[in-house]
Amino acid sequence: MEAKMVLEVEKVNKYFHDPVTIQVLKDVSLSIAKGEFVSITGKSGCGKSTLLYILSTMDTDYEGELRIDGEPTRQATKARLAHLRNEKIGFVFQFHYLLNEFSVLHNVMLPGLKLGKKSKAEVEHDAMERLKELEIGDQALKGAHQISGGQKQRVAIARAMINDPLIIMGDEPTGNLDSRNSDIVFDIFQRIAQEHQRSLLMVTHDEDLAKRTDRIIEMDDGRVVS
Amino acid sequence: MRLLLDIAVTLLRAKLRQSIVAAVGVMFSIAMFVTLLGFMNGLNQLLDGLVLDRTPHVRLYNELKVSEQQPIDLVHRPDTTMTDGGSYNIIRSVKPKDELPRLRNATAIMDVLEKDDRVLAVSPRLVAQVLFNIGTTDLTGVVNGVDVMKEVQYYKFKDYLVKGEPYDLAAGNNTIVLGKGLADLMEAKIGDLVQVTTATGDRSMLRVVGYFQTGVADYDKVQCYANIKTVQKLLARPGSYYTDINVKLHDLTTAPTLAREFASRFGVQAVDIQTANAQFETGSDVRNIISYAVGIVLLVVAGFGIYNILNMMIYEKLDAIAILKATGFNGRDVQRIFLLLSIIIGVVGGIGGLIFGFTLQKIIDNIPFNTEALPTVTTYPIDYSIQYYIIAVSFALLTTWVAGWFPARKASQVDPVEIIRGK
Numbered sequence A: 001m002e003a004k005m006v007l008e009v010e011k012v013n014k015y016f017h018d019p020v021t022i023q024v025l026k027d028v029s030l031s032i033a034k035g036e037f038v039s040i041t042g043k044s045g046c047g048k049s050t051l052l053y054i055l056s057t058m059d060t061d062y063e064g065e066l067r068i069d070g071e072p073t074r075q076a077t078k079a080r081l082a083h084l085r086n087e088k089i090g091f092v093f094q095f096h097y098l099l100n101e102f103s104v105l106h107n108v109m110l111p112g113l114k115l116g117k118k119s120k121a122e123v124e125h126d127a128m129e130r131l132k133e134l135e136i137g138d139q140a141l142k143g144a145h146q147i148s149g150g151q152k153q154r155v156a157i158a159r160a161m162i163n164d165p166l167i168i169m170g171d172e173p174t175g176n177l178d179s180r181n182s183d184i185v186f187d188i189f190q191r192i193a194q195e196h197q198r199s200l201l202m203v204t205h206d207e208d209l210a211k212r213t214d215r216i217i218e219m220d221d222g223r224v225v226s
Numbered sequence B: 001m002r003l004l005l006d007i008a009v010t011l012l013r014a015k016l017r018q019s020i021v022a023a024v025g026v027m028f029s030i031a032m033f034v035t036l037l038g039f040m041n042g043l044n045q046l047l048d049g050l051v052l053d054r055t056p057h058v059r060l061y062n063e064l065k066v067s068e069q070q071p072i073d074l075v076h077r078p079d080t081t082m083t084d085g086g087s088y089n090i091i092r093s094v095k096p097k098d099e100l101p102r103l104r105n106a107t108a109i110m111d112v113l114e115k116d117d118r119v120l121a122v123s124p125r126l127v128a129q130v131l132f133n134i135g136t137t138d139l140t141g142v143v144n145g146v147d148v149m150k151e152v153q154y155y156k157f158k159d160y161l162v163k164g165e166p167y168d169l170a171a172g173n174n175t176i177v178l179g180k181g182l183a184d185l186m187e188a189k190i191g192d193l194v195q196v197t198t199a200t201g202d203r204s205m206l207r208v209v210g211y212f213q214t215g216v217a218d219y220d221k222v223q224c225y226a227n228i229k230t231v232q233k234l235l236a237r238p239g240s241y242y243t244d245i246n247v248k249l250h251d252l253t254t255a256p257t258l259a260r261e262f263a264s265r266f267g268v269q270a271v272d273i274q275t276a277n278a279q280f281e282t283g284s285d286v287r288n289i290i291s292y293a294v295g296i297v298l299l300v301v302a303g304f305g306i307y308n309i310l311n312m313m314i315y316e317k318l319d320a321i322a323i324l325k326a327t328g329f330n331g332r333d334v335q336r337i338f339l340l341l342s343i344i345i346g347v348v349g350g351i352g353g354l355i356f357g358f359t360l361q362k363i364i365d366n367i368p369f370n371t372e373a374l375p376t377v378t379t380y381p382i383d384y385s386i387q388y389y390i391i392a393v394s395f396a397l398l399t400t401w402v403a404g405w406f407p408a409r410k411a412s413q414v415d416p417v418e419i420i421r422g423k
Helices: A048-055 A078-088 A104-115 A120-133 A149-161 A179-195 A207-211 B002-014 B016-052 B071-075 B106-115 B148-155 B166-171 B180-186 B228-235 B252-266 B278-316 B318-326 B331-365 B386-412 B416-421
Strands: A005-016 A022-033 A037-042 A063-068 A089-092 A167-171 A199-203 A215-220 B058-061 B119-134 B137-146 B161-163 B175-179 B193-198 B203-212 B223-227 B244-249 B269-272
Touching: A005 A048, A005 A199, A022 A048, A022 A199, A037 A048, A037 A179, A037 A207, A048 A167, A048 A199, A048 B416, A078 A089, A078 A104, A078 B331, A089 A149, A104 A120, A104 A149, A104 B002, A120 A149, A149 A167, A149 A179, A167 A179, A179 A199, B002 B016, B002 B331, B016 B278, B016 B331, B016 B386, B058 B252, B106 B119, B106 B244, B106 B252, B119 B148, B119 B180, B119 B228, B137 B148, B137 B180, B137 B193, B137 B228, B148 B166, B148 B223, B148 B244, B166 B175, B166 B203, B166 B223, B175 B180, B175 B193, B180 B203, B193 B228, B203 B223, B203 B228, B223 B228, B244 B252, B252 B269, B278 B318, B278 B331, B278 B386, B318 B331, B318 B416, B331 B386
Parallel strands: A037 A199, A037 A215, A089 A167, A167 A199, B137 B223, B175 B203
Antiparallel strands: A005 A022, A005 A063, B058 B244, B058 B269, B119 B137, B119 B193, B119 B244, B161 B203, B175 B223, B193 B203
16 A cells, blocks of 8 residues: 555445345445545445445444554444544535534534543634634524525535544535535535545535545445446 | 533533533522421420429429338238248238328428539429318319429429419419419409419418419319418428439539439439420420421432432533544543542532521511410520521532532443444
8 A cells, every 4th residue: 555544445245134135235445545535436226325324333233444644433432432433534415514503613612622632722723714614604603593605505514624623524425405505515616625635525416516525435235346 | 620520510510401400499499498307406405405404303202101011010020032932021001101192301302402413493383282262163283392492493384374474483372373363263463362272171272473374274174383481381390301402513424324313312202304304305306307308308319319310410411522532531530520520519509598598487487476375485486496598508518519429330331432423
């Protein structure tokens, strides 16, 4: 391996048992290098989201090996996995998933406060920087439910970046947005990959968006086809 | 931990109304618990006090009974060790010998007791059965000859004296304090003379200087008090003639042991307060058990309220739990957040409950409560003991912890993938 791999999976198999046992992932192996912007595409039901949740360490019910930043995760405890997610992985979902009880700024700060590497003031400063970078600094003190859908998704991106993760994962991050907003979000992703040298992994069914990424992983019926 | 508390407080704020309802539930149960127990125990102490205040911890007396060793036993020893059934002395209809019901060596015994470290006070008593003659009828009564000042100091004599001054009784010659019931029967006013006949037929005139009321009607119809010297004179007995020695101890619980010790040491009968008044302890215990049971049921009901509200909150907050987990909070963090929620409700409700409970106690304490039977009581009795507050708060925290634990555990086990994919 020439470049340092941020994320690697080897021969991952995954089954759903309800109502009947179906194999959803078949011997999936892939790796993502630092700074790479990768998209996973495929028809609905091909297992691309399932794969993403395994990569995210949230789903542990699979066979095979997953290494994040070189660390094997198969035997890791749930608490250790939570820590890994906190420190090294950022998430952006199709739906924004902000906590409505908190302000925009506080939403962004939460993972940073959880990591606990910086003081509250520093985390707050960082969060503000991220929000400004995404041009929603003026919304920082509003409640999370008071802003528009496109803005919410940008807040979610800011939240994903607060701990300077190695990789940001997105599950149809633009799926719920109109074309203008989805362009904005996509541009942000590209900028993150280029300027911050973060790896990005995005599941999408939007072929046009996928084509603009560094690499496309196409899946069909639980296998990586290209 | 600080962060988790922060999140818990924010979640609570978002569900302020439900949280307040839960906290008010805890508050009411705590308040009722404290009030109920305070009131119940106040009454217990009042009722027990009626008897216990007036009862010596150990009473020494001499009971007239048949001697265990009859003269024949000295001549012919019964022998039961022999194999053919042994020999016995059988005497029927043995009567006690002619003896005065007095304590022998009473003065010496009192001297010894006075020097004993475990003893708080020693007071002699001379109890005489008498008849009060009113016109042609006689009423039976009991005159207790007492050391008046000691009775005042150790047996709350003054509290039960509804009219008159203890000093008049202590200083006066041939004076008597009548039981209120008896005085009413005889229509005896303060300053009147009443005629008393003793069991041996001696008659004297005694001057009424006060009324005495314990609240126990039968007692008040019979019992009277007089200076011990007056009673000795009444019975025509010398100054060392006492029938009882009442002992008050420093520690009530040692009474049974000390009673046994005194009995064998002085060769007298001794009865301790626990044996003499077993029924009062039982009554208090039963009342206590009932109030604790009711109080605990209230707290448990409040616990179910918290359980329900937290459960609902968790269903509403599944998204939030999923996102917290996705962004790196582990199951234990989530569990702690919801446990904190529950404990905050418990603490806030608990403190509110203590304040509210204290207020209720104060209110009850100021409600007038006048009864013939209890001359010294003017308002409902309340026991403000701190222990009820401590029990209430500890139990409230325990219930809220348990009520929070199950929903919190459920929250910790939420699978974020299921929630996020389910959208």
